[in-house]
Amino acid sequence: MTYPAPFAAHTERERSIVERSSAAAAVAANYAAQHDRDGTFPIEGLAELARNGYLALVIPHQLGGESATVTEMVLGNLALSKGDASLGLVVAMHTALLGRVRDASLWPPAQFERIAREIASARDGEGALINSLASEPEMGSPSRGGLPATTATRTDSGWRVTGRKTFSSGSSVLRWGVVSAAAHVGDAEPYLGNFLIAMATRGVRIEPTWDTLGMRATASHTVVLEDVEVPADAELPRVTASGDSVPYERGWSLGVAAVYLGVAEAARDFAAQFARNRKPTALGGKSIASLPNIRERAGRMDLLLFQARGLLVSSARVWDAGPSIDMDGALAATKVVTSNTAIAVAEEAMRLVDGLALQVHLEEAASFQESRGGVQAAQGRIHANHEIRGAEVGVVVPRVRAEAVPRDGHAQRQLEAVVLAPPARGFETRDRTHRRSERCVPAIPVLVVLQGVVGEEGDSRIGERAKAQIKNSLVLAREIGAARRGE
Numbered sequence: 001m002t003y004p005a006p007f008a009a010h011t012e013r014e015r016s017i018v019e020r021s022s023a024a025a026a027v028a029a030n031y032a033a034q035h036d037r038d039g040t041f042p043i044e045g046l047a048e049l050a051r052n053g054y055l056a057l058v059i060p061h062q063l064g065g066e067s068a069t070v071t072e073m074v075l076g077n078l079a080l081s082k083g084d085a086s087l088g089l090v091v092a093m094h095t096a097l098l099g100r101v102r103d104a105s106l107w108p109p110a111q112f113e114r115i116a117r118e119i120a121s122a123r124d125g126e127g128a129l130i131n132s133l134a135s136e137p138e139m140g141s142p143s144r145g146g147l148p149a150t151t152a153t154r155t156d157s158g159w160r161v162t163g164r165k166t167f168s169s170g171s172s173v174l175r176w177g178v179v180s181a182a183a184h185v186g187d188a189e190p191y192l193g194n195f196l197i198a199m200a201t202r203g204v205r206i207e208p209t210w211d212t213l214g215m216r217a218t219a220s221h222t223v224v225l226e227d228v229e230v231p232a233d234a235e236l237p238r239v240t241a242s243g244d245s246v247p248y249e250r251g252w253s254l255g256v257a258a259v260y261l262g263v264a265e266a267a268r269d270f271a272a273q274f275a276r277n278r279k280p281t282a283l284g285g286k287s288i289a290s291l292p293n294i295r296e297r298a299g300r301m302d303l304l305l306f307q308a309r310g311l312l313v314s315s316a317r318v319w320d321a322g323p324s325i326d327m328d329g330a331l332a333a334t335k336v337v338t339s340n341t342a343i344a345v346a347e348e349a350m351r352l353v354d355g356l357a358l359q360v361h362l363e364e365a366a367s368f369q370e371s372r373g374g375v376q377a378a379q380g381r382i383h384a385n386h387e388i389r390g391a392e393v394g395v396v397v398p399r400v401r402a403e404a405v406p407r408d409g410h411a412q413r414q415l416e417a418v419v420l421a422p423p424a425r426g427f428e429t430r431d432r433t434h435r436r437s438e439r440c441v442p443a444i445p446v447l448v449v450l451q452g453v454v455g456e457e458g459d460s461r462i463g464e465r466a467k468a469q470i471k472n473s474l475v476l477a478r479e480i481g482a483a484r485r486g487e
Helices: 012-029 032-038 043-051 070-083 085-104 109-121 248-252 254-277 292-321 325-358 363-371 373-377 464-473 475-484
Strands: 129-133 151-154 158-168 174-184 191-198 204-207 221-231 404-407 410-419 446-451
Touching (some): 012 085, 070 085, 070 248, 070 254, 070 292, 085 109, 158 174, 248 254, 254 292, 292 325
Parallel strands (some): 151 174
Antiparallel strands (some): 204 221, 404 410
């Protein structure tokens, strides 16, 4: 399935980045099944990313990188994850960390320059990767607060770090880890600190604990730190968040959300190809793609993917145009919608493939399990109690275009509706008390693809079913509006 601008790469630079990630995806895809079975990291694809400079994209130009934007990494990670989701996830985490450190100036310039130049120059072998090591068994998710059990004790020469970090994605190929720990300095109360630690430091070891159904090749093992001695400047500056802080971390998290959507796109492509090739004897030589229920299911996948990609890429473009605290709710909603869509599409694909999707040699089964990882990556679920008003679609959507077009040479038609909220207005919503609100995030286009909703003879009228599907697509605006109001 192809996407038009602005949902796909449309500049030479964006196309170059997607070409590089696609090249690595093609290499990784050849080994993905083996690494998934063995639970080993896809080093072949990683080596290609190091060679073509993808791992250094977000490094500033003056330090040897290309100063990539969130949008560029979203587009690149979408393509990369279609070849190998595990590789895509670890690389997305690497670039997201570097991106927010760069944009928010979180580290001392000399320290960031040292790491950045080393990453930019590591073009051989597996390159140089960095990731946060924060999760712990007793603590749960670090996003919920609390001090970790891992400790960092001040010494005469620096710090001594001891603890265990679970879910350490990419552990076997990381060059550095940003380790969270309870910092102890004399008799003072401990505080939450972060420490930049090279994985080759004495006392750091990996305990192979990662054995899951999905994302098996991420090497998210447990990192054990036993009396690890690091210099005083290994401690990173403490970040004090305030209510008006620009949410750089959430902005760069869109690149991680792109991984799950890329998995869903791969699942859709697999299912569509399966349907075209599956020719039961009962159909007299025709494929199951000719059946109305199969075409309708394929249409639902396309509809969901267009909605999610439209929201994801458009949100990234708006963020790059001007990072702002005002986008906090939109970014949260985008990640939730993208992750939930990935799950829904993978489930539709499995239903289309039916029982064969449970066979371990089919990549579709892996796509389903890997898409489920987006539930944990999403930052909470957003519940909206607002209803979009208007009996006719045109009342709600300022611009709607629909037309019948051929698809794959079949008589059945496809409708496309481009839904765009003008920047000056946003989507109009009303809450249950019918108070008017126009605080939804503006300028979020959604391309809706409708299949199986018009007649076989090419009737191009938009029926009630098509109107309902277009109207349902506006749930994106409803969720964003609720997020912006803090509901």
